[in-house]
Amino acid sequence: DAKTTQPPSMDCAEGRAANLPCNHSTISGNEYVYWYRQIHSQGPQYIIHGLKNNETNEMASLIITEDRKSSTLILPHATLRDTAVYYCIVRVVWAGGKLIFGQGTELSVKP
Amino acid sequence: SAVISQKPSRDICQRGTSLTIQCQVDSQVTMMFWYRQQPGQSLTLIATANQGSEATYESGFVIDKFPISRPNLTFSTLTVSNMSPEDSSIYLCSVEEELNYGYTFGSGTRLTIV
Numbered sequence: 001d002a003k004t005t006q007p008p009s010m011d012c013a014e015g016r017a018a019n020l021p022c023n024h025s026t027i028s029g030n031e032y033v034y035w036y037r038q039i040h041s042q043g044p045q046y047i048i049h050g051l052k053n054n055e056t057n058e059m060a061s062l063i064i065t066e067d068r069k070s071s072t073l074i075l076p077h078a079t080l081r082d083t084a085v086y087y088c089i090v091r092v093v094w095a096g097g098k099l100i101f102g103q104g105t106e107l108s109v110k111p
Numbered sequence: 112s113a114v115i116s117q118k119p120s121r122d123i124c125q126r127g128t129s130l131t132i133q134c135q136v137d138s139q140v141t142m143m144f145w146y147r148q149q150p151g152q153s154l155t156l157i158a159t160a161n162q163g164s165e166a167t168y169e170s171g172f173v174i175d176k177f178p179i180s181r182p183n184l185t186f187s188t189l190t191v192s193n194m195s196p197e198d199s200s201i202y203l204c205s206v207e208e209e210l211n212y213g214y215t216f217g218s219g220t221r222l223t224i225v
Contacts (some may be wrong), residue, residue, distance in 0.1 A: 005186070019186040034213075041174070043115075043203050043216030044154065099144070099214050 001007045004088045009106045012082075015061040020105050022088030025069040032093050033064060035073045038104075044087065047073065082100040113138050115217035117204050123223045129192045132220045134204030139184035142207035145177070148219070149200045157202075160187040194224045 005023040012018040024033065033043040048055055048062045049072075055062045061074040075082055087104040091097050114137040124130050134143065143160040158179055159167040166179035181187045191198055204217040 037212075038154075043205075043218050044214075046112075046213040046215070049213065085153075098156060098159070100156060101146075103153050 002049065004090060004102050006088055006105045009099065009108070010077045011108050011110055012075075013026060014109055014111050017078055017109060018078040018082065018109070020073040020075075020086050020088075021070065022073070023070045023099065024088070024090045027068050027090050028092070031087050031090045033062065033068075033071050033088045034085075034091060034099070035060070036087045036089065036101075037082075038087070039081075039084040044101075047086075068087065078107075080111065082108050083107060083109045112213075113140060113206055113208055113215045115121060115204055115215060117217035117220055119220060121221040121223075123225060124194055126195050126224050128194055129190055130194065130222065131188050131190045132187070132202055132204075132222075134187045134217060136185045136206055140206040140208065141184070143181060143187045144205040144207075144214075145179060145187070145189045146203040146205060146216075147200045150202065154203065157189070160189075166224065191222065194222075196224045199223050 032049050032051050035047040036044040037047055038044045048057055048060050050062045050064055052068055059070055064071045085104040085106050087101050116135045118133045145155045145157040147157050148154045153159040156169050156178055157172045160179050162181045162184055176192050178190045201219040201221050203219045205214050207214050
């Protein structure tokens with residue numbers, strides 16, 4: 001599975017959009033981009049995933065560049081409860097495809 | 112999505128002892144995984160729990176230290192054997208839900224070895 005690079009930490013003002021970048025320059029054509037987050041003392045929570053098209057759900061939007069070498073997770077209106085570590089992961093989607101975590105970005109949403 | 116129950120939620124153990132962590136899922140799932148999260152660190156995959164066969168371990172993890180059982184499609188156990196303070200971590204069970212290919216995680220077992 002391809003490796004990802006994320007900034008170790010970011011701050012965001014409450015109510016503003018949080019844009020979390022991820023670099024995955026060695027991604028293969030059959031690898032998806034996944035985002036998870038881990039709020040302190042809890043198990044990781046699935047946010048969103050995509051292959052090459054932009055995706056949106058009730059939690060966030062995922063923007064993948066045309067060359068698929070990077071992506072951005074957007075939390076449109078960050079709240080204090082969005083403070084967490086956010087993990088960007090690339091993996092091949094097949095039964096048993098492993099989820100390998102990097103170091104993630106620690107997002108602090110401030111009032 | 113699947114609901115995962117992990118027991119115990121936390122424990123304090125003496126070094127040299129062993130502890131078995133249970134993971135119960137409310138629906139049948141094909142893939143179950145065990146992760147370790149050391150203090151202040153990211154998650155590390157220990158092994159894939161295979162139903163009806165031996166678990167598949169990642170590099171750096173061995174069956175003698177972390178024996179795993181998977182008797183059916185809703186249950187798995189992870190044993191941490193002959194514990195030392197370095198085994199103090201959060202251990203998490205995870206399942207893959209085939210519908211959206213996302214993983215669901217349990218709330219974890221916080222283990223402290225003294």
